[in-house]
Structure formats: C-alpha cells, structure tokens
Amino acid sequence: xxxxERLRENTIAEIKQIARRQMAENGTAAVSLNAIARELEVSxxxxxxxFSSRDDLVTALIADAYYDLAAAMETASQSLPQQDYRGRLMxxxxxxxAWALAHPVDFELIYGNxxxxxxxxxxxxxxxxxxxxxxxxxxxxxxxxxGQLRPLPEYAQVPGDVDLLLPELPGDQSDPLPGIVLxxxxxxxxxVHGLIMLELFHHSQGVVGDTATLYSHxxxxxxxxxxxxLEMPQAG
Amino acid sequence: xxxxERLRENTIAEIKQIARRQMAENGTAAVSLNAIARELEVSxxxxxxxFSSRDDLVTALIADAYYDLAAAMETASQSLPQQDYRGRLMxxxxxxxAWALAHPVDFELIYGNxxxxxxxxxxxxxxxxxxxxxxxxxxxxxxxxxGQLRPLPEYAQVPGDVDLLLPELPGDQSDPLPGIVLxxxxxxxxxVHGLIMLELFHHSQGVVGDTATLYSHxxxxxxxxxxxxLEMPQAG
DNA sequence: TGTACATCAGTGAACGCGCGTTCACTGATGTAC
DNA sequence: TGTACATCAGTGAACGCGCGTTCACTGATGTAC
Numbered sequence: 001x002x003x004x005e006r007l008r009e010n011t012i013a014e015i016k017q018i019a020r021r022q023m024a025e026n027g028t029a030a031v032s033l034n035a036i037a038r039e040l041e042v043s044x045x046x047x048x049x050x051f052s053s054r055d056d057l058v059t060a061l062i063a064d065a066y067y068d069l070a071a072a073m074e075t076a077s078q079s080l081p082q083q084d085y086r087g088r089l090m091x092x093x094x095x096x097x098a099w100a101l102a103h104p105v106d107f108e109l110i111y112g113n114x115x116x117x118x119x120x121x122x123x124x125x126x127x128x129x130x131x132x133x134x135x136x137x138x139x140x141x142x143x144x145x146x147g148q149l150r151p152l153p154e155y156a157q158v159p160g161d162v163d164l165l166l167p168e169l170p171g172d173q174s175d176p177l178p179g180i181v182l183x184x185x186x187x188x189x190x191x192v193h194g195l196i197m198l199e200l201f202h203h204s205q206g207v208v209g210d211t212a213t214l215y216s217h218x219x220x221x222x223x224x225x226x227x228x229x230l231e232m233p234q235a236g
Numbered sequence: 237x238x239x240x241e242r243l244r245e246n247t248i249a250e251i252k253q254i255a256r257r258q259m260a261e262n263g264t265a266a267v268s269l270n271a272i273a274r275e276l277e278v279s280x281x282x283x284x285x286x287f288s289s290r291d292d293l294v295t296a297l298i299a300d301a302y303y304d305l306a307a308a309m310e311t312a313s314q315s316l317p318q319q320d321y322r323g324r325l326m327x328x329x330x331x332x333x334a335w336a337l338a339h340p341v342d343f344e345l346i347y348g349n350x351x352x353x354x355x356x357x358x359x360x361x362x363x364x365x366x367x368x369x370x371x372x373x374x375x376x377x378x379x380x381x382x383g384q385l386r387p388l389p390e391y392a393q394v395p396g397d398v399d400l401l402l403p404e405l406p407g408d409q410s411d412p413l414p415g416i417v418l419x420x421x422x423x424x425x426x427x428v429h430g431l432i433m434l435e436l437f438h439h440s441q442g443v444v445g446d447t448a449t450l451y452s453h454x455x456x457x458x459x460x461x462x463x464x465x466l467e468m469p470q471a472g
Numbered sequence: 473t474g475t476a477c478a479t480c481a482g483t484g485a486a487c488g489c490g491c492g493t494t495c496a497c498t499g500a501t502g503t504a505c
Numbered sequence: 506t507g508t509a510c511a512t513c514a515g516t517g518a519a520c521g522c523g524c525g526t527t528c529a530c531t532g533a534t535g536t537a538c
Contacts, residue, residue, distance in 0.1 A: 004480080004535070011481090029265055029352035034524065045526080046482045054525065111437060113349040116265035129439070154457040162453070163445025186444060187454055194430020201347060203365070208422060209399025217398070218423055221390045225461075240502070240513080247514090270491065281493080282515045290492065 012050050014040065019061060023105040029115055031058055058118050059125070065106035066128035072099045073135040085143035086228035092135055093192050093219050097212075100196050107200060111193070136189060140181045143228065150227030151184065158183040184226050191222050248286050250276065255297060259341040265351055267294055294354050295361070301342035302364035308335045309371040321379035322464035328371055329428050329455050333448075336432050343436060347429070372425060376417045379464065386463030387420065394419040420462050427458050 001009070018036050033054055037044040051057040076095035080087040100107040110129070114120065143149040158164060158179040166182055195218060198204045199211045208214050220230065237245070254275050255267050269290055273280040287293040312331035316323040336343040346365070350356065379385040394400060394415040402418055431454060434440045435447045444450050456466065 002535085008481090027352045028349060032524070033526090042481095043483055044524095045484085045528090048526080049481055108349050111433070111439070113264060113344050113437075116263045116352075126442070154460060159449060159453045161446055162450045164443065165445060167442050182443070186440070186450070190430035190434055190454070191427055192430070193434055194426035194428070197347070197433050198426055198429055201349075203347070204422070206362070206403050207400065207418070209401060210397055213395060214398045214422070217395045218426070224390060238502085244514090268491070269493090278514095279516055280491095281495090281517085284493080285514055 008050070015047065015050055015057070016061060016064065019057060020105065023061075023109070028105055028109050028112065031061070031115065033057070055118055058115055059121060061106075062109055062120060063124055063128045065103070065110050066125075066131060068103070068106070069096070069099050069110070070128075070131035070135060072096075073132050077135055077139060082142070083146065085139055085146065085148055086223055086230065088139050089136070089143075089223060089228060090219060092139065094216070096132070096192060097196055097215055100200060104200055107196075111197070112201075133185065133189065137177060137181055137185045140184055140226075141177060144178060144181055148228065149180070149184075151180070152225045152227070155184060155187070155226055156180075188222055188226070191218065244286070251283065251286055251293070252297060252300065255293060256341065259297075259345070264341055264345050264348065267297070267351070269293070291354055294351055295357060297342075298345055298356060299360055299364045301339070301346050302361075302367060304339070304342070305332070305335050305346070306364075306367035306371060308332075309368050313371055313375060318378070319382065321375055321382065321384055322459055322466065325372070325375050325379075325459060325464060326455060328375065330452070332368070332428060333432055333451055336436060340436055343432075347433070348437075369421065369425065373413060373417055373421045376420055376462075377413060380414060380417055384464065385416075385420075387416070388461045388463070391420060391423070391462055392416075424458055424462070427454065 015036060018039050019031050022030055022032070022035055022039070031054065033047050034044050037047055040047075047057075051060065072095045073092045076091040077088045079091055082088075109115075140149065162183070164179055164182045164186070166177060168176075195204075195211075195215050199208075199215075204211055204214075224230070251272060254272050258266055258268070258271055258275070267290065269283050270280050273283055276283075283293075287296065308331045309328045312327040313324045315327055318324075345351075376385065398419070400415055400418045400422070402413060404412075431447075431451050435444075435451075440447055440450075460466070
C-alpha cells in the first residue's frame with residue numbers, strides 16, 4: 001500500500017469510529033455526516049471523498065458489525081478442542097451475548113429497527129449476516145457427523161412442513177446442509193436472540209436480577225435438548 | 237361526555253391513527269407533527285391543543301400499543317375453558333404473534349429501538365408493558381395451583397442465583413408470584429420473542445419457508461417442557 | 473535533480489428541505505344569568 | 506329567549522435548528538520523463 005492509500009484507510013477507519021461513537025451516544029439514527037465532519041474537524045463535503053453518500057457509510061457500518069460479531073463467535077468457537085462440540089457451542093453463544101452487550105448500538109444496527117430512510121443493499125448485507133450463523137451451523141454439522149448430535153424427541157426431526165432452505169450464495173461451494181442442522185440452528189438461534197433482545201432493550205429490567213446467569217442456564221437447557229449434554233467428570 | 241368532549245376524543249383518535257399509518261409507511265421514527273397536520277388538513281400548531289409535544293404523542297402511541305397487544309392476548313386466553321391451561325397458553329402466544337404481524341410498526345415501537353431523541357416516561361411505560369406479560373403469568377399461576385404445571389427437570393426450579401423479582405407497581409394488591417411462575421414466564425417469553433423478532437426484522441427470510449409452522453412447533457415444545465402436554469384423544 | 477503534469481484531499485458557499493415550538497390572534501362553541 | 510362572558514379550536518407568521526448533497530475551486534502530494 002502506498003503512503004496515500006494508508007492515510008486513506010486510516011481516515012476511513014476514523015470516520016467509522018466517530019460514527020459508532022456518535023451512535024452510541026444518540027442512537028443508531030444519529031449517523032450524521034455533518035456531526036461526523038464537525039468532530040473530525042473537516043468540512044462536510046470532504047467526507048464524500050470517502051463515502052459516496054450517507055447510506056454508503058451506514059452500509060459499511062452494518063457490514064463491519066456483522067463481520068466483527070462473526071469474528072468474535074469464530075474466535076470463541078476455536079478456543080476449544082475441535083471435538084468438544086458442546087463446549088464450542090457454549091463458548092460461541094456466550095461470545096454472541098458478550099459482543100452484544102459490549103457493542104449495543106452495533107447490535108441494534110443489525111438486529112433492530114432499520115435506520116429511518118435507509119434501505120440496505122441486500123447483496124452486501126445478506127452474506128455478512130450469514131457469517132455468524134454459519135459458525136453455529138458449522139459446529140452443529142461437525143457434531144452431527146461425529147454422531148454426537150442426539151436431539152430429544154421433540155427436536156429430533158424437522159417438522160415436515162417447515163420448509164427450511166439456505167439459499168446458496170454466489171461463490172459458495174459447500175454441500176447443502178442436512179435439514180436437521182438448519183432446523184436446530186434456527187430454533188437455537190431464536191432462543192439466543194430472544195433473551196438478548198429482551199435484555200438489550202431493557203425489557204428484563206426489574207424482573208431478572210442476574211441476566212447472565214439466566215442466559216447460561218437457558219443455553220445449557222438448549223444444548224441438553226439437542227443432545228450435547230454436559231459430561232459428568234469421569235472417575236479414574 | 238359533552239359534544240365538545242366527544243369531538244375532542246375523535247380528533248385525538250384521528251391524530252393517532254394518522255401517526256400509525258405514517259409510521260407504517262416510513263418507520264417508527266417518522267412520527268412528525270408537520271406531516272400529521274398536513275394529512276389532517278390543519279396547521280401544525282393546532283396539534284398542540286391535543287398533545288403538549290411530539291414526545292407526548294409518541295408516549296400515547298406506545299401506551300396504546302402495549303394495551304392493544306395485551307387485550308389481544310387476554311381475549312385469546314379467555315376464548316377457551318378456564319381449566320384448559322395448555323390451550324389458553326397456546327392461544328395467547330399465537331395471538332401475540334398474530335398481533336405482531338398485523339401491527340408490525342406498533343410492535344417495533346414497543347420492542348424495537350427507541351425512537352431517536354425520544355425518551356419514554358417509565359411511569360407510564362412500565363405498567364403498560366407489564367399488562368401483556370401478566371396474561372401469561374396468570375395462566376401459569378392458575379396451572380400451578382391446579383397442579384398441572386410439571387416442568388421437565390431442567391425447568392423444574394429457578395436457578396438459585398438468577399434473582400427474579402417482579403417489583404410491585406403502585407396500586408397492585410396481588411400476592412407476590414411464586415418464583416417458578418416468574419421463571420417459566422421469562423424464559424417462555426424469551427422464546428416467543430426471539431422467533432418473532434427474527435421474523436419481523438426479516439432475519440428468517442430465505443431460511444425458514446413457513447415461519448408460522450416453525451412457531452407453532454416451537455411453542456408446542458415449550459409447553460411440553462413445562463409439563464403442559466398435548467393430550468392424546470382418548471378412545472371411548 | 474528538476475520540470476510538467478495528473479491525482480487527490482479538502483474548502484466554502486449555496487441549495488432546498490423538513491423539523492418542533494412559540495406567539496399573538498380570530499372566530500366559533502358553549503355556559504350563566 | 507337574549508345577552509355577556511368564558512372556553513376552546515384553530516390560524517399564520519416567525520424562530521432557530523440540522524440535515525444531505527452539488528459545485529467550482531485551491532493547494533498539496535505523487536508520478537513520469
């Protein structure tokens with residue numbers, strides 16, 4: 001990279017960082033080119049050197065958030081031995097929550113209301129969104145192949161008429177996933193998501209004292225119900 | 237009510253209705269006094285006869301949404317015999333989803349991102365929010381008293397350190413609820429909520445074909461896991 | 473090492489827009505006697 | 506039934522604000538010969 005390109009990358013990073021800070025203070029809708037320019041001590045039109053419109057900037061922020069979240073999950077999933085499917089799934093969903101709490105506005109940005117007046121280009125957004133989900137699906141798939149996925153009867157097979165499908169993205173070479181993996185992925189993800197949304201938008205406030213513990217318990221129940229039981233330590 | 241008061245109530249209702257329609261078109265952030273006045277064919281300051289500020293109007297819309305949702309749940313819960321706890325709970329959560337799909341912006345308004353720049357007065361918001369939750373808690377409580385609440389082991393008791401509490405609201409005379417009712421209410425509600433949030437914000441799109449069926453199945457699993465099994469039809 | 477040119481970051485002025493809120497006011501609707 | 510007054514809905518002008526985007530431009534940084 002040339003010197004000029006490095007400077008450019010730095011400026012882009014700085015713009016995004018200011019935008020995130022301002023969102024943290026005033027909500028996701030408060031991505032304002034004027035406000036960013038003011039803080040960067042630059043005229044507003046200067047920002048158009050880096051993003052062709054406000055929507056462009058928002059799209060970049062959304063994509064970053066998805067990839068950052070997915071990276072946190074991936075890292076967690078790799079922090080344990082490959083065969084420890086239960087541990088890896090648990091670490092992954094804990095990382096999911098930790099990331100959400102550490103980056104609440106980024107989480108709102110991707111999973112909350114769309115920003116008023118902004119319409120996301122799905123060609124960029126969909127692959128980014130799938131990244132995190134893929135981490136969970138990957139672990140489930142490996143557990144299945146290892147014969148360790150033994151869901152309780154109610155989760156044992158995909159309800160015939162639910163009609164799951166994960167459309168292939170362009171450039172994706174992998175084989176289609178077994179339906180059961182997709183099914184458990186979706187219902188599991190919904191359980192993760194529900195608790196976090198309630199917590200993040202303050203609907204657990206005043207009811208649940210220790211949200212972290214509640215989350216862990218519910219996740220253990222979830223993992224047990226798909227057959228990834230917590231192993232008792234073996235004697236000898 | 238005097239004639240004048242009736243007219244006034246009608247105008248208030250009309251203002252809210254226009255606001256809801258505009259939100260439906262442009263998102264929850266698009267509650268604009270100017271836009272409402274334009275559609276009502278009235279000058280903007282005229283609206284201040286009915287709401288003392290924009291925030292006041294938003295608060296009214298939020299309260300209405302909470303109460304409307306709670307009413308839909310209550311109606312569903314009363315559509316079946318009082319002792320049919322399973323059926324009533326199922327009807328209630330189905331009503332919850334149906335209401336969310338029928339009134340997506342109202343749902344966003346209460347469970348999604350806060351409107352930029354708006355801060356909710358909790359004295360009004362909290363009691364309204366609790367109304368719907370109370371329907372679920374009520375059924376669970378009745379089922380418990382009838383000895384029909386037999387949760388599977390993992391849900392059988394409140395994890396000791398979760399620290400649940402439902403602070404009494406002023407004017408609430410009822411006895412404190414058993415912890416297990418609160419616990420099942422919260423985890424159940426989170427499972428309801430997660431699926432609906434994913435569906436409503438289009439994160440199930442392209443993965444789940446039939447979201448209604450997925451929802452029903454997951455709800456049946458939930459009810460089974462708290463002991464409210466689907467009874468098999470008895471011969472003779 | 474020096475010159476000629478292209479590239480690119482950033483400026484300042486301007487455009488047109490919509491917003492919430494205040495103010496002093498008009499005119500109609502209701503109320504008291 | 507008529508008059509005097511109070512209440513209330515609604516108006517029009519104005520205030521001050523922030524927004525995204527365009528345009529023609531200056532001046533510095535890089536590149537080719």
